[in-house]
Amino acid sequence: xxxNDASLAPAREPIxxxxxxTKTFGAVxxxxxxxxxxxxxxxxxLVGDNGAGKSTLIKILxxxxxxxxxxxxxxxxxxxIDSPSAALTLGISTVFQDLSLCENLDVVANLFLGQELxxxxxxxxxxxxxxxxxxxxxxxxxxxxxxxIASLSGGQRQTVAIARSLLLEPKIVMLDEPxxxxxVAQTAEVLNLIERLRDRGxxxxxxxxxxxxxxxxxxxxxxxxxxxNNGTFTRDATREQIVAAIMGADDNVAARRDAIERTRAQQ
Amino acid sequence: MSxxxxxxxxxxxxxxxxxRADTGLAGAARAFLDRxxxxxxxxxxxxxxxxxxxxxxxxxxxxxxxxxxxxxxxFDAAAVGFIxxxxxxxxxxxxxxxxxxxxxxxxxxxxxxxxxxMGVPLPLAILxxxxxxxxxxxxxxxxxxxxxxPSFVSTLSGLLALLGMQLYIxxxxxxxxxxxxxxxxxxxxxxxxxxWMSYGLALVPGLGILWFxxxxxxxxxxxxxxxxxxxxxxxKAGAVTxxxxxxxxxxxxxxxxxxxxxxxxxCVAAMQYALTRTKWGRSMFAVGGNIEAARRAGIKVKRIRxxxxxxxxxxxxLGGVFSAARLATASQQAGTGDVNLNxxxxxxxxxxxxxxGRGSAWAALLGVLVIQSISNGLTLLNLSSSLRYMITGAVxxxxxxxxSLARQSRASHGRA
Numbered sequence: 001x002x003x004n005d006a007s008l009a010p011a012r013e014p015i016x017x018x019x020x021x022t023k024t025f026g027a028v029x030x031x032x033x034x035x036x037x038x039x040x041x042x043x044x045x046l047v048g049d050n051g052a053g054k055s056t057l058i059k060i061l062x063x064x065x066x067x068x069x070x071x072x073x074x075x076x077x078x079x080x081i082d083s084p085s086a087a088l089t090l091g092i093s094t095v096f097q098d099l100s101l102c103e104n105l106d107v108v109a110n111l112f113l114g115q116e117l118x119x120x121x122x123x124x125x126x127x128x129x130x131x132x133x134x135x136x137x138x139x140x141x142x143x144x145x146x147x148x149i150a151s152l153s154g155g156q157r158q159t160v161a162i163a164r165s166l167l168l169e170p171k172i173v174m175l176d177e178p179x180x181x182x183x184v185a186q187t188a189e190v191l192n193l194i195e196r197l198r199d200r201g202x203x204x205x206x207x208x209x210x211x212x213x214x215x216x217x218x219x220x221x222x223x224x225x226x227x228x229n230n231g232t233f234t235r236d237a238t239r240e241q242i243v244a245a246i247m248g249a250d251d252n253v254a255a256r257r258d259a260i261e262r263t264r265a266q267q
Numbered sequence: 268m269s270x271x272x273x274x275x276x277x278x279x280x281x282x283x284x285x286x287r288a289d290t291g292l293a294g295a296a297r298a299f300l301d302r303x304x305x306x307x308x309x310x311x312x313x314x315x316x317x318x319x320x321x322x323x324x325x326x327x328x329x330x331x332x333x334x335x336x337x338x339x340x341x342f343d344a345a346a347v348g349f350i351x352x353x354x355x356x357x358x359x360x361x362x363x364x365x366x367x368x369x370x371x372x373x374x375x376x377x378x379x380x381x382x383x384x385m386g387v388p389l390p391l392a393i394l395x396x397x398x399x400x401x402x403x404x405x406x407x408x409x410x411x412x413x414x415x416x417p418s419f420v421s422t423l424s425g426l427l428a429l430l431g432m433q434l435y436i437x438x439x440x441x442x443x444x445x446x447x448x449x450x451x452x453x454x455x456x457x458x459x460x461x462x463w464m465s466y467g468l469a470l471v472p473g474l475g476i477l478w479f480x481x482x483x484x485x486x487x488x489x490x491x492x493x494x495x496x497x498x499x500x501x502x503k504a505g506a507v508t509x510x511x512x513x514x515x516x517x518x519x520x521x522x523x524x525x526x527x528x529x530x531x532x533x534c535v536a537a538m539q540y541a542l543t544r545t546k547w548g549r550s551m552f553a554v555g556g557n558i559e560a561a562r563r564a565g566i567k568v569k570r571i572r573x574x575x576x577x578x579x580x581x582x583x584x585l586g587g588v589f590s591a592a593r594l595a596t597a598s599q600q601a602g603t604g605d606v607n608l609n610x611x612x613x614x615x616x617x618x619x620x621x622x623x624g625r626g627s628a629w630a631a632l633l634g635v636l637v638i639q640s641i642s643n644g645l646t647l648l649n650l651s652s653s654l655r656y657m658i659t660g661a662v663x664x665x666x667x668x669x670x671s672l673a674r675q676s677r678a679s680h681g682r683a
Contacts (some may be wrong), residue, residue, distance in 0.1 A: 064563065085565030100563045104556035104624040105549075113553055114564035119546035125486045132279040143283040150678070 013076055014039045015171050015203045016061075016092070021070035023056055030056040031227045034070070038172060038203040043194060045206045045214040048224035049246050054207050055097070057224070058176050061205075062094040063087035075171070085114070091171035095161045095178055107131060107145035107152075111164050134163040140189075154181040162190065172203040179213055191217050211239050278493040295499045305680035308673050312666075313617060313633040317640065324644035331644050334521025341524070342456070344639040345531040346371075346590035350610035351617075352531075352538060352631040353582030356575045358614055359542075359555045361623020362418040364407065367610050369429035370400055370580050371587025372602025376433045378451075378588050379443035379597025389451060393588055400584030403429065404577035411576075412569040418576075426607075434599055442598035445591060455592025459523040468529065469515045473508030476500065527589060531632070538628035551575060555623035586610070605642075605656055612663040613638045620670055638662075 014037040021034040031053045038044050046054050059065045061072075063081040072079050074090055081087045087094070101110050108124070108131045117123040117130075131145045140159040142152065149157060158181055165173050175194070179187040194217045197204050208214050214221060221233040223245040231245045243254050280286070303311060324331040350367045357364045374396035382392035403425065410416040437443065445452050460468070480500035487494035518524050542548035550571050553561040562568050590606075591597045615621060616637050617630025641662060645655045 062563065083565075084563045085567070088565050094563070096563065100557070100560035102553045102556035102560050102624070105552060109549060109552075113549070113561070114566050116546045116549055122544050122546065122549065125483075125490050125492065128492055129279065129490045141283070143286045144280060146280070151680075 012039055014073075015075060017073040019071045019073075021057070021060065021067045021072070023053075023060060023065060024068050029227055031060075031067075034224070034227075034229055036222060036229075038205060040171070040203055041198050041201045042220065043198050043204040043206055043218045045208065045218035045221045046224065047208070047211075047214060047221060047242065047246060048230075051226075052224040052246075053227040054224055055176065056227075058094060058096075058174055058205070058207060061087065061092055061172075061174060062096075088114075088168055088170075091168075092174065093165040093168055093170040093172070094174040095158075095165045095176060097176040097180070101149045101157055101161060101164075103150040104148060106148050107135075107142060107160055110149055110160060111145075111167060113164075115167055130167075131163075134166060135159070137163075137166075137193075155183055155186045158182055158190075159186065162193065166197075170202065172205065173197055174205040174207075176207045177209065178206070179208065179210060187213070211242060215239070215242075278491055281493050291496045292498050292502060295495070305677060307677060308618070308669070310618065310629070310633055312669055313637060316616070316637050320637065320640045320644060324640070324647065328644070328647045330647055334518055336521075336643070336647070338459075338518055338522045338525060340636075340639050340643045341518075341528040342593060343643065344635045345525065345527040346455075346586050346593050347606065347609050347613065347639065348531045348631055348635040349534070349586030349589060350583045350606070351586075351613040351635050352535060352628060353579035353586070354610050354614040355538075355617075355619050355626055355628060355631050356551070356582075357418070357579045358611075358619045358621060359551050359623060359626050360572060360575050361555045361558075362411070362572075362575075363611075363621075364418065364422045364576070364579055364583070365607060365611075366403070366422040366425035366429055367580070367583035367586075368602040368604075368607030369426045369433065370403060370583040370602070371590060371606060373429045373433040373436075374400060374584035374587030375591035375597040375601045376437050376443075378591055379445065380436050383443050383445060383597075389449070396584045396588055397581050400581040401577045404575075404580030405573060407580070408569075408573040408576040411572060430603070433602070437597070437599055442596055442600075445595045445597065447595060451588075451592045452595045454527055455589060456595065458526040460526055460529060462519050462523065465515045465519065465524040466512065468524075469511035470508060472511060473504040476504040476507060480504065527592075535628045535632045538631075542628055547571070547574070552624055555625075557624075583610075604652070605659060608659065608663065609635075609638050609642070612659065612666060615663065615670060616666040618670075620674065621667065622674070 016036070016038040018034060018036040021031055021036075022029065023031040034053070034057060036044070036046075036057075046057065048054050056065065060067050061081065063084040063086050066082060072081060074092075079090055081090065081092070102113065105113070108127050111131050111134065112127050117126050128145060135142055135145070140156070140163065142156050142159065149160065152160065158178065162175070162178060165175075178190050178194075182190060191213060194204055194206065198217075198219075206214065206218060215235050215237075218235055221235070221237065221242060223230045223233070223242065225246060225248050230248070233242055233245070240258060243258065247254055302309065321332060330336055350371055354364060354367060377396040377399055378389075378392045381387040381395055382389050387395070407418060407421050407425065410421040411418055447453075477500060480495065480503070481497070484494045484497065484500065515524060542551060550561065550566045553564065553566060554568055554571050558568060561571075587602055591601060594601070613634030614626070614630055615634065617626075617632070617634030619626030619630040619634075638659070641659060642655060645658060650658075
């Protein structure tokens with residue numbers, strides 16, 4: 001069941017520590033008083049229903065939004081993430097749900113966007129080699145890196161976006177619904193990749209609606225509900241416990257449906 | 268040229284079985300046809316347009332294709348070309364600058380007033396005109412960045428304000444004649460390259476293609492990537508050299524190659540380098556393609572806009588100075604009429620998309636040749652400006668239609 005954050009987390013100093021993060025849009029408070037820790041070599045899943053504030057939180061960490069109040073500590077020091085480039089230099093890279101790729105540019109240009117090698121005489125050869133290596137690490141199936149993104153499928157675009165997030169060798173990788181548009185094989189690849197990231201000591205923040213994926217790879221599962229912390233679970237927690245925390249009660253439409261399906265399966 | 272098989276196993280970019288490996292000349296030709304068919308027209312419409320224009324006008328009036336008429340055409344093209352080069356930058360971002368005509372007019376007025384009337388040295392006067400352009404560009408960019416004022420609106424009001432400023436500083440006399448003996452006017456009207464220099468300069472692009480082509484081949488081979496075959500590079504370099512030397516020889520039958528046009532071409536080449544080979548250029552395309560993606564990639568979108576608008580307006584000012592040199596006068600009419608439309612039309616005809624994220628510096632060069640050919644041909648036919656305006660308008664409409672048809676085709680072929 002939900003336990004105190006501190007008792008679950010490893011004793012080491014976290015890479016990222018959020019305390020009391022609040023974000024209001026006019027009269028609507030999208031986030032209120034959010035606490036979150038992320039350690040090196042740990043996958044933290046961020047789950048919650050639509051409108052729970054997951055994407056808002058991600059965007060604050062990515063420097064797209066500024067929090068209304070609250071503190072962010074990175075590597076033990078207070079940090080302000082006032083722009084996307086600040087987040088990148090700090091070592092937080094993000095794969096957004098809408099991927100953020102430029103359709104008119106090719107794969108290499110997208111991978112290196114904003115981080116081009118030798119800015120005054122672009123080193124296309126080195127960038128292309130590095131692009132193939134990155135895509136190779138992801139076991140990506142992309143036929144040509146010199147085609148514009150417009151010619152790629154949804155899954156291929158997701159792969160490019162994930163490869164892109166690794167380019168700067170960040171400390172923390174945030175993945176917003178990384179498997180939503182992927183096929184079975186590619187989903188497995190991405191889950192493998194997430195574990196590889198953890199093994200290499202990155203902190204990973206994973207947002208997903210897919211409970212099986214979340215429980216398969218996460219070390220901790222932080223639940224948001226209506227913009228507030230609503231418990232932290234280990235991967236041993238049952239699906240029902242997590243769903244209950246997401247919905248806010250044990251008796252809700254999702255839990256009842258799960259119960260019916262379980263009965264059916266037993267028959 | 269013999270095609271020896273690659274020593275390394277399989278190049279990185281040929282590993283996927285779904286990729287057709289286009290090698291040699293036939294491969295290059297096939298890839299080119301594929302591109303055209305999918306709507307990636309490149310310079311094809313311009314080439315077809317130029318051939319059509321030449322055939323039509325030279326049958327109506329044989330003077331059109333005479334060397335000296337073409338020399339005149341190149342003199343005229345340089346002035347509008349600079350304005351168009353600036354427009355390309357703005358269009359790449361998916362923005363528009365409707366005030367380039369007025370900006371060029373104001374720049375010519377500034378040079379006239381400062382240099383002729385007030386005795387300021389010419390370089391300083393030109394510098395002042397360019398700074399005025401940069402300042403105006405900064406104003407547009409600030410209006411867009413700070414107040415999210417659409418560039419369509421801000422530059423439309425700029426059009427009127429700049430025109431007013433032009434009339435104000437010219438005062439009641441309305442026009443200032445520039446001295447014929449001055450360098451500026453000689454540059455704009457008679458300075459022609461010596462034959463040996465023009466022939467020599469026409470060799471440079473071919474040599475450049477060879478040098479960079481072979482250097483790139485070596486670098487890609489060393490990095491285990493596929494590369495163009497030597498025959499493709501040789502044929503390309505040969506074709507370009509033949510074409511340029513032929514053109515120079517033909518122009519040298521008349522007065523020769525204008526210095527002013529060469530300066531313009533060099534600026535286009537420099538801009539093309541900046542757009543395709545620098546981080547700044549890549550950022551320009553990214554902002555034009557997907558502004559949110561660019562912002563999230565850490566590109567300083569506001570700064571990119573600022574540089575684009577400042578460069579765009581400065582180039583418009585430079586075009587104004589050049590056209591003042593061409594006409595040996597700074598008048599109230601400078602930059603009015605069809606200057607605006609011609610500059611924008613040239614950029615679009617050359618293949619710069621009005622929707623942002625697609626285009627090249629060459630577009631300004633190629634497009635301005637088409638536009639100036641039309642206007643020159645119509646002038647030779649003694650058509651009134653009323654008819655010229657209508658015909659130029661129709662040509663712009665056709666160019667935009669071709670652009671959006673090609674865009675739809677690209678979309679259905681999975682190309683942006």
